[in-house]
Amino acid sequence: MAFLRRLLGKEKRQACAASEAAAPAAVGDGRAQVGWISEIGQQRTSNEDAVLVIRADQAGSNSLPSFGLFVLADGMGGHQAGEVASCLAVRAAARHILQHIYLVTLQEQEHNAEQPSLKEVLEEATQRANAIVSSAVPGGGTTLTCALVLGNQVVISHVGDSRAYLVFPDHLERVTHDHSLVDRLVELGQLSSAEAAHHPQKNVLYRAVGQGGLLEVDVVLRSISPDHGLLLCSDGLWGMLSEEEIVAIIGAAPTAQAACDALAAAANRAGGRDNISAVLVRFPSGW
Amino acid sequence: MSKNLLANPSDHPVPAVTGDGAADDLATRRIGGLAARAGLETRTIAGADVLPRVDGRLVEGAVLQERYRILAILGAGGMSTVYKAQDLHFPKVQRLCAIKEMLNTATDPKVREMVVQNFEREAHILATLSHPAIPQVYDFFSHGDRSFLVIEFIHGQDLEALLSETKSFLPEEQVVNWAIQICDVLIYLHNHKPNPVIFRDLKPSNLMLDHQERIRLVDFGIAKVFQSGQKGTMIGTEGYSPPEQYRGIAEPRGDIYALGATLHHLLSKQDPRLEPPFSFHERPIYKTNPLVSKELQEIISHSLEYDPNQRFGSAEEMKRALLGLRSARASTTAAAADLSAVGGQRAIWQFACEDEVRSSPVVYNGVVYVGAYDNNLYALDAETGKFLWKYATSGGVASSPCVAEEKVFFGSVDRSLYAVNIKTARLVWTCPTKGRIYSSPQMMLGHVLIGSDDHLLYAVNATTGRPAWTFAAEAPIRCRPATGGDAIYFGDEGGSLYSVGVNGKLLWRFRARRAVTSSPLLVRELVCFGSHDSFIYALDQRSGWAVWKFRTDGAVVSSPAVEGSTLYIGSADGYLYAIDLEDGYLVWRCKAEGQINSSPAVHAGAVYVGSTDGHVYCVDARTGQLRWRFQTNGPVISSPAVANDIVYVGSGDHHLYALPV
Numbered sequence: 016m017a018f019l020r021r022l023l024g025k026e027k028r029q030a031c032a033a034s035e036a037a038a039p040a041a042v043g044d045g046r047a048q049v050g051w052i053s054e055i056g057q058q059r060t061s062n063e064d065a066v067l068v069i070r071a072d073q074a075g076s077n078s079l080p081s082f083g084l085f086v087l088a089d090g091m092g093g094h095q096a097g098e099v100a101s102c103l104a105v106r107a108a109a110r111h112i113l114q115h116i117y118l119v120t121l122q123e124q125e126h127n128a129e130q131p132s133l134k135e136v137l138e139e140a141t142q143r144a145n146a147i148v149s150s151a152v153p154g155g156g157t158t159l160t161c162a163l164v165l166g167n168q169v170v171i172s173h174v175g176d177s178r179a180y181l182v183f184p185d186h187l188e189r190v191t192h193d194h195s196l197v198d199r200l201v202e203l204g205q206l207s208s209a210e211a212a213h214h215p216q217k218n219v220l221y222r223a224v225g226q227g228g229l230l231e232v233d234v235v236l237r238s239i240s241p242d243h244g245l246l247l248c249s250d251g252l253w254g255m256l257s258e259e260e261i262v263a264i265i266g267a268a269p270t271a272q273a274a275c276d277a278l279a280a281a282a283n284r285a286g287g288r289d290n291i292s293a294v295l296v297r298f299p300s301g302w
Numbered sequence: 303m304s305k306n307l308l309a310n311p312s313d314h315p316v317p318a319v320t321g322d323g324a325a326d327d328l329a330t331r332r333i334g335g336l337a338a339r340a341g342l343e344t345r346t347i348a349g350a351d352v353l354p355r356v357d358g359r360l361v362e363g364a365v366l367q368e369r370y371r372i373l374a375i376l377g378a379g380g381m382s383t384v385y386k387a388q389d390l391h392f393p394k395v396q397r398l399c400a401i402k403e404m405l406n407t408a409t410d411p412k413v414r415e416m417v418v419q420n421f422e423r424e425a426h427i428l429a430t431l432s433h434p435a436i437p438q439v440y441d442f443f444s445h446g447d448r449s450f451l452v453i454e455f456i457h458g459q460d461l462e463a464l465l466s467e468t469k470s471f472l473p474e475e476q477v478v479n480w481a482i483q484i485c486d487v488l489i490y491l492h493n494h495k496p497n498p499v500i501f502r503d504l505k506p507s508n509l510m511l512d513h514q515e516r517i518r519l520v521d522f523g524i525a526k527v528f529q530s531g532q533k534g535t536m537i538g539t540e541g542y543s544p545p546e547q548y549r550g551i552a553e554p555r556g557d558i559y560a561l562g563a564t565l566h567h568l569l570s571k572q573d574p575r576l577e578p579p580f581s582f583h584e585r586p587i588y589k590t591n592p593l594v595s596k597e598l599q600e601i602i603s604h605s606l607e608y609d610p611n612q613r614f615g616s617a618e619e620m621k622r623a624l625l626g627l628r629s630a631r632a633s634t635t636a637a638a639a640d641l642s643a644v645g646g647q648r649a650i651w652q653f654a655c656e657d658e659v660r661s662s663p664v665v666y667n668g669v670v671y672v673g674a675y676d677n678n679l680y681a682l683d684a685e686t687g688k689f690l691w692k693y694a695t696s697g698g699v700a701s702s703p704c705v706a707e708e709k710v711f712f713g714s715v716d717r718s719l720y721a722v723n724i725k726t727a728r729l730v731w732t733c734p735t736k737g738r739i740y741s742s743p744q745m746m747l748g749h750v751l752i753g754s755d756d757h758l759l760y761a762v763n764a765t766t767g768r769p770a771w772t773f774a775a776e777a778p779i780r781c782r783p784a785t786g787g788d789a790i791y792f793g794d795e796g797g798s799l800y801s802v803g804v805n806g807k808l809l810w811r812f813r814a815r816r817a818v819t820s821s822p823l824l825v826r827e828l829v830c831f832g833s834h835d836s837f838i839y840a841l842d843q844r845s846g847w848a849v850w851k852f853r854t855d856g857a858v859v860s861s862p863a864v865e866g867s868t869l870y871i872g873s874a875d876g877y878l879y880a881i882d883l884e885d886g887y888l889v890w891r892c893k894a895e896g897q898i899n900s901s902p903a904v905h906a907g908a909v910y911v912g913s914t915d916g917h918v919y920c921v922d923a924r925t926g927q928l929r930w931r932f933q934t935n936g937p938v939i940s941s942p943a944v945a946n947d948i949v950y951v952g953s954g955d956h957h958l959y960a961l962p963v
Contacts, residue, residue: 080844080845125813126811126847128813132848132849133842133849165847166827166847204609205549206548216548221578222578231576236849236884236885238826239827
C-alpha cells in the first residue's frame with residue numbers, strides 16, 4: 016500500500032496564538048460553559064495539536080442567538096509540518112466560518128436562500144483549510160474538527176481521527192467516524208479493538224486535511240438539549256482514556272475548564288503518549 | 303501517535319507491510335546504496351550499467367541484452383517501470399514485448415532479498431501459467447540492482463483508462479461479459495496445480511481489453527501461490543482489497559471481493575480509492591447509475607461481503623450467477639411489465655365525490671373527513687366507506703380538515719373558515735376572510751390557525767370563531783401552519799417562511815427564491831419545508847438560519863414527513879426523496895412516472911405518496927424500493943393518511959380510496 020509515512024517533527028515550537036486567545040466562560044449562572052486544553056503530553060517534544068475557541072454572546076432587547084465556534088486539529092508530518100498544518104487549518108476554517116456566519120448575523124436580520132447553509136459553510140471552511148494546508152505545507156497534513164453552535168443547532172464538520180462526542184450525564188455518544196483504516200476494519204468486525212491498538216497501520220488515515228484535491232468532509236447535525244455537552248478531542252485524549260473514564264471525570268468536575276484540566280491530567284497519568292487537546296462545552300439549560 | 307496518510311490514488315500502490323513491520327520501510331525508504339545483492343541466478347551483460355537513463359528510467363532507443371530496444375514507457379510505479387520494446391531477434395517483423403524493470407531500492411538486506419524474491423515469484427508463477435487471458439512470459443534476467451521480466455505485449459487499453467474516457471456509463475451487458483471472462487481466468491488460477499494461485503491485485507488498471515475485445519490479466523507482481531492456512535504479507539491495492547487481506551490472509555475468495563470492487567467501480571464510476579475503505583454497501587450502484595439491474599447489483603453485493611464465508615464460494619459460482627443474469631435478461635421486459643400488475647393493489651372501498659379530491663383526508667374516531675372540489679366536506683365510515691354526512695360550502699374545499707373539540711375545521715374557496723360539529727353535522731360558526739382559502743387549519747392553544755389568499759394568517763378562537771389576531775404576510779398563504787416551542791411557522795406564495803410568536807408578532811423571516819406552499823414540519827429544533835425554487839430547506843427554529851438545504855430538479859410543493867432520523871418529501875421532478883437529518887445527505891430517492899406534489903405519509907416502515915401520474919405509491923422507508931402501487935384515474939395531489947392499517951387518499955378522478963397498507 017502506498018502510504019506516505021511521515022516522520023515526527025522533533026523541535027519545539029510555540030503553540031498556536033489563536034489557541035491561547037479564549038477564556039473559559041462564566042460559571043454557574045445556567046449559561047453554557049466552555050473549557051479547553053492543549054498540552055504536549057509526556058512523550059512528545061512538540062505540540063502538533065491546535066485548538067481555537069470563539070464564543071460570542073449579545074444581550075439586549077433584540078438580541079442575537081449566541082454563537083460558538085470550536086475547532087480542533089491534530090497535525091502530522093515531519094520537520095514541524097504537523098504543527099504548522101494544524102495551526103493553519105484551524106485559522107483558515109475559523110476565518111471562513113466567521114465571515115460567512117457570524118459577520119452575516121451581525122449585519123442582517125433576515126435570512127434568505129442566497130446565503131449558504133451552515134452545513135455548506137462548514138464544508139467549505141474545511142475545503143479552504145485543505146487548500147491552504149496543501150499548498151503551504153507540502154508533506155504536512157492534519158485532522159480538522161469544527162463545531163458550530165448557533166441557535167439550537169450544533170453543526171460539526173470533520174476529517175481525520177480527532178473526535179466529537181455528545182456528553183450525557185452517564186455516557187458519551189461519539190458522533191464522528193475516525194477516518195482511519197483500522198477503525199474501519201474494527202467497524203466491519205475484521206479486527207478487534209485489542210488487535211487494532213497494535214495494528215501496524217493503526218496511524219494510517221485515509222482522509223486528512225492537506226491531501227490536496229477535493230476532500231470529502233463529514234458533517235454531523237444535532238440539536239441542543241439542556242442536559243448535555245459537546246466534547247472535541249484529539250487521539251491523545253481518547254487513545255489514553257476510556258469513554259467511561261471521560262464521563263466520570265467530566266461529571267465530577269465543577270466547571271467545564273476544571274473538567275478539561277482533569278482530563279489532561281488523567282491522560283498524562285496514563286502515559287501521555289501523544290499531545291492532549293480537548294474542548295468541552297456544557298449546556299446546563301441550553302445554549 | 304504519528305499519523306500517516308494514505309497516498310493519492312495516482313501514486314501506484316503495491317508493496318505493503320509484513321506482520322513484523324520490517325517491510326514498513328519498503329514503501330518509505332529512499333534510494334539507499336546500490337550495493338548489489340541479487341538472490342537469483344543472473345545473466346549479466348557487460349555494459350548494461352551504462353544504458354542511457356533519464357530520472358532512472360531507460361530512454362527510448364536503449365537496447366537491453368543486445369536484444370530489446372526500448373520504444374516507450376508504458377507505466378511506472380514506485381518500484382518498477384514497464385517499457386514497450388521491440389525484440390531485435392526478429393528483425394524482419396515487429397515483434398513487440400513488454401519489459402518490466404524492477405528497481406531494488408531497499409537498503410535493509412532482508413527487505414532487499416524479499417523484493418528480489420517477489421520479482422522472482424512473479425516470473426515463476428507466470429512461467430507456469432498458460433491461459434489465453436494471461437500474458438506469456440518470454441524471458442527473465444537480472445543484474446546488479448535491476449531485474450527484468452519480458453512478457454507478451456498486449457495491444458489494447460486497460461479498463462481504468464477506458465472508464466475514464468467513457469463519458470456516460472459502461473453498458474451493463476458489456477461489463478457482465480467482461481466479468482464472466484474474469485471469472486474464467488480466476489477459475490483457471492484458483493484451480494492451478496499443484497497449488498492455487500491468488501492474483502491479489504485485481505483492479506481495472508490490471509485488466510486490459512485487447513483488440514479482440516478480450517480481457518487480459520496483467521501484472522502478477524503480487525500474485526501468490528496459495529498454501530492453505532498460511533499467513534502472508536498484507537498486500538494489494540487500497541480500495542479493491544478485501545478486509546481479510548489486511549490480516550495477511552490471501553485466499554481465492556479475496557479475488558472474488560476484488561472482482562466485485564472492480565465491477566462496482568466500472569458501473570458506478572466511483573473510484574474506491576477515493577472512498578472510505580470497504581464502503582461499497584453504503585454506496586449502492588443505483589445511486590450513481592440507475593441503469594444497472596437489481597440482479598447484477600445483488601451479485602456484486604454478494605461478492606463484496608466482508609466475511610469471505612458470505613461471498614460466492616468460488617469463481618465458478620460467481621460465473622454461474624452472471625450467466626444466469628444473461629439468460630434472465632431475455633425475460634426482463636416481461637417481468638417489468640408484470641411488476642405493475644403484481645404490485646397492483648385492490649381498494650378496500652372507494653367513495654365517489656362529484657369533483658376532484660385534492661384535500662388530504664383525516665381520520666378521527668373511526669370517521670374519515672375529506673374535502674372535495676364539489677364544495678362539500680364529507681364524513682365517511684373509515685372501515686366501510688359508508689357515507690355518514692356532508693357539509694356543503696359555497697366553494698371547493700381544497701383545504702385539508704383538522705378535528706378538535708368535537709368540531710371539524712376546514713377552509714373553503716368561498717373565503718370562509720368553517721367549524722362543523724362532528725356529532726350533529728351542523729355548523730358551529732364560520733369566520734370570513736377576504737381571500738380564497740387553500741390553506742389548511744392547525745390547532746394551537748384553543749385557536750385555529752389558518753392562512754388565506756388575502757395574505758393574512760388568522761388565529762381564530764376555536765369556540766367563538768372570532769379572530770384573536772391576524773398576521774400580514776406579503777402574499778397568499780396556502781400551507782398548513784406548524785406550531786411548536788412558542789412559535790408558529792408558515793410560508794407564503796411570495797417565498798417567505800415566517801416565524802411568528804403566539805401573540806402574532808414576527809420573530810424572524812427567511813426568504814426562499816419562490817413560493818412556499820409546502821407545509822413546514824418541526825423536528826429536531828428545525829423547520830423543514832420545500833419551495834417552488836426546487837429546494838428543501840431545514841432552518842434552525844430559533845434563529846432562522848438554514849442548517850442545510852437540498853436541491854431537487856423541480857418545484858417542491860410536497861410537505862415533509864419524518865420517521866426516525868429520515869425526512870421524506872416529494873418534488874415535481876418526479877422523485878420521492880429520503881434525507882438523513884443527521885447529516886443533510888440523501889439516503890435514497892425513487893422515481894414516479896409523474897410529479898410528486900402529494901405529501902408522503904410514513905407508517906410501519908413504509909412511505910405512501912401520490913403522483914400526478916395517477917398512482918399511489920408504497921415504497922420501503924429504509925431502501926426506497928417499490929412495494930406496490932395503485933392506479934387511480936386522475937392525478938393524486940391529495941396526501942395519504944394511514945389509520946388502522948388502511949391508507950386513505952383522494953384522487954383527481956373524484957374518488958376517495960381506502961387501500962390496505
